[in-house]
Amino acid sequence: AKGEGKGRSQFFHAQMDIDYHYRQRLKTDLRDAVAADALTLVFQPLLDIDSRRVVSCEALARWTHPELGAIAPTTFIPLAEEMGIISQITDFVVRSAVAQCSQWSGDIGVAVNVSARDFRGLDLPSLVDRALREADLAPSRLELEVTETAVIEERELAQSVLQSLSARGISIALDDFGTGYSSLSYLSALPFSKLKIDRSFVQDIAGDERALSLLANVARLGRDLDLTVVAEGVETEEQLNAMLEHTGIQQVQGYLFSRPLPARDIAELIGRLNG
Ligand code: C2E
Ligand code: CA
Ligand code: CA
Ligand code: CA
Numbered sequence: 001a002k003g004e005g006k007g008r009s010q011f012f013h014a015q016m017d018i019d020y021h022y023r024q025r026l027k028t029d030l031r032d033a034v035a036a037d038a039l040t041l042v043f044q045p046l047l048d049i050d051s052r053r054v055v056s057c058e059a060l061a062r063w064t065h066p067e068l069g070a071i072a073p074t075t076f077i078p079l080a081e082e083m084g085i086i087s088q089i090t091d092f093v094v095r096s097a098v099a100q101c102s103q104w105s106g107d108i109g110v111a112v113n114v115s116a117r118d119f120r121g122l123d124l125p126s127l128v129d130r131a132l133r134e135a136d137l138a139p140s141r142l143e144l145e146v147t148e149t150a151v152i153e154e155r156e157l158a159q160s161v162l163q164s165l166s167a168r169g170i171s172i173a174l175d176d177f178g179t180g181y182s183s184l185s186y187l188s189a190l191p192f193s194k195l196k197i198d199r200s201f202v203q204d205i206a207g208d209e210r211a212l213s214l215l216a217n218v219a220r221l222g223r224d225l226d227l228t229v230v231a232e233g234v235e236t237e238e239q240l241n242a243m244l245e246h247t248g249i250q251q252v253q254g255y256l257f258s259r260p261l262p263a264r265d266i267a268e269l270i271g272r273l274n275g
Contacts, residue, residue, distance in 0.1 A: 023079070026065075026068075026071065026075070026076065026079060027079055027083055029065060030063070030076055030079055030080060030083070030085070031083065031085060033063055033065075034080070034085055034088050034089060034092075037092065038063070039061050039062065039063050039089065039092060040061075040062045040063075040064075040262070041059050041060065041061060041062065041093060041096050041097060041100070041263065042059075042060050042062055042260035042261055042262055042266075043057040043058065043059055043060070043097075043100070043110075043260060043261055043262075043263065043266040044057060044058050044060060044253060044258060044259065044260040044261070045057050045253070045257060045258050045266070045269065045270070045273070046058065046111070046230060046251050046252070046253045047251065047252055047253070047257055047273070048250065048251060049240075049243065049244060049249055049250055049251060049252050052257075052273065053273060053274050054108055054269070054270050054273050054274055055108065055109065055251060056108055056109035056110060056111055056143060057101075057104075057108065057109075057110055057111070057266055057270075058110075058111040058112075058113075058145070058253065058260075059093055059096070059097035059100075059110060059111065059112050059113075060073065060113070060260050061073050061076075061077070061089060061093055061113075063076050077089075077115070081115055081116075081117050084117075084121070086115045086117045086118065086121065087117065087118055087121035087122045090112070090114060090115060090118050090122060090127075091122065091127060093112050093113070094112050094127055094128060094131050095131045095134070097110045097111075097112050097142075098110065098131040098132060098134075098135045098137050098141075098142060099131075099134070099135045100263050100266075101135070101137060101141055101142070102135040102136060102137045103263075103267065104267060104270055105270060105271065105274070105275075106270070106274055107141065108141075108270060108274075109140075109141045109142065109143055109171075110141060110142060110143070111142075111143040111144070111145050111173060112142070112143070112144055112145065113144075113145045113175065114144045114145065114146050114150070115150065116146075116147075116149065116150035116151075116153045116154050116158075119150075119154040119157045119158050119161055120154070120157065124144075124161055124165060125161065125164045125165055125168065128142065128144075128165060128168070128170060129168070138169070139168050139169035139170050140169050140170075140171070142170050142171070143170065143171040143172070143173055143194065144162075144165060144170060144171075144172055144173070145173045145174075145175040145196065146158070146162070146172065146173070146174065146175060147174075147175045147176050147179075147180060148174065148176065148177065148179070148180030148186075149180045151174075151186055151190060152180070152186065155186070158190070159189065159190060162190055162191055163191055165191075166191035166193075171193040171194060172190070172191055172192050172193060172194070173192065173193070173194035173195070173196055173230075174187070174190075174192045174194065174195050174196065174227075175196050176196065176198045176232075177195050177196055177197050177198055177218070177222075178197060178198050178200070178201055178218055179198045179200065184221075187225060188225065192225075192227055193227060193228060194227055194228040194229075194230060195221075195222035195225075195227040195228070195229050195230065196230045196232055196253075197215065197218055197219065197222075197229065197230065197231050197232060197249075198232060198233075199231075199232045199233020199234075199254070200233075201214060201215045201218060201231075202215065202231050202232065202233050202234055202235075202239055202243075202254075203233065205239055205242045205243070206236060206238035206239050206241075206242050207238075212242055212246055212247075213246075215231070215243070215247055215249075216246050216247040216248075219231075219247040219248050219249050220247075220248060223248050228250050228251060229248065229249050229250055229251070230249070230250070230251040230252065230253060231243060231247075231249045231251075231252050231253070231254075232253050232254065233253070233254050233255075234252045234253065234254030234255075234256045234257070235254055235255045235256050236256060237256065239256070240252065240256060
């Protein structure tokens with residue numbers, strides 16, 4: 001048993017070494033990729049639940065490592081935050097997303113994810129002003145998504161930055177709602193116009209009455225606050241039907257409608273669904 005224990009701990013050390021070296025390598029390569037403008041964007045549509053028309057698209061960052069292949073944003077975004085280079089990524093995402101949006105037919109909007117670090121690391125209002133001016137896009141077409149965790153980590157700064165963005169006509173969405181803190185007091189203090197309910201609330205609603213009732217109640221909370229309520233992660237017709245019948249959810253996003261797509265394909269999808 002002793003020998004086994006020793007072997008296992010050696011294994012753990014070896015594993016930690018691999019993790020450590022892997023992370024170091026990713027960090028070095030991510031720094032280079034960001035400097036070389038090698039990240040790309042994909043877009044996923046948000047649809048109006050009744051008309052099934054695309055109302056906006058969320059921009060999501062992608063990194064394809066030359067040797068390791070696709071690295072998930074849930075891996076490289078936290079690394080970028082840790083390294084202090086997330087602002088460069090946000091700057092790139094805002095400018096490219098706004099430029100793409102100006103190519104789309106109709107008045108379809110674009111949503112960009114903002115990190116807690118961006119409140120300190122960036123002058124978001126001027127970045128946004130510049131991007132909108134360069135693309136000649138109305139502020140009402142841009143939406144910024146922030147998480148509960150981000151606004152609570154940077155409460156006062158977040159409040160003033162979000163107020164100034166909102167005063168320009170940019171909408172602010174609260175992302176991943178329900179996964180963060182349980183205090184809801186910040187909800188009325190910040191200028192949100194949209195609530196995106198995390199997909200963990202959607203997952204089990206087909207065939208689980210308690211899950212459906214929970215989702216319906218979260219949606220009602222959003223409606224009572226005059227927010228547009230979005231369900232994330234809709235994957236099946238059953239989930240969609242349950243939502244249509246039992247919740248006041250207004251917009252939906254998920255693999256049922258479309259995976260995130262490169263710019264060229266999303267423009268075609270918009271044409272097909274809204275044309
Ligand atoms: P998020 O902001 O909640 O984005 C939605 C995520 O859910 C995306 O994952 C999307 O591909 C995925 N998704 C959409 N529909 C479905 C579905 O029906 N089922 C399932 N299982 N998943 C679905 P992705 O692109 O891997 O991004 C993960 C997270 O990484 C994002 O979560 C966001 O927090 C972060 N992220 C991505 N791009 C950016 C960015 O440009 N800036 C920042 N700060 N964060 C980003
Ligand atoms: Ca988001
Ligand atoms: Ca989300
Ligand atoms: Ca998320």
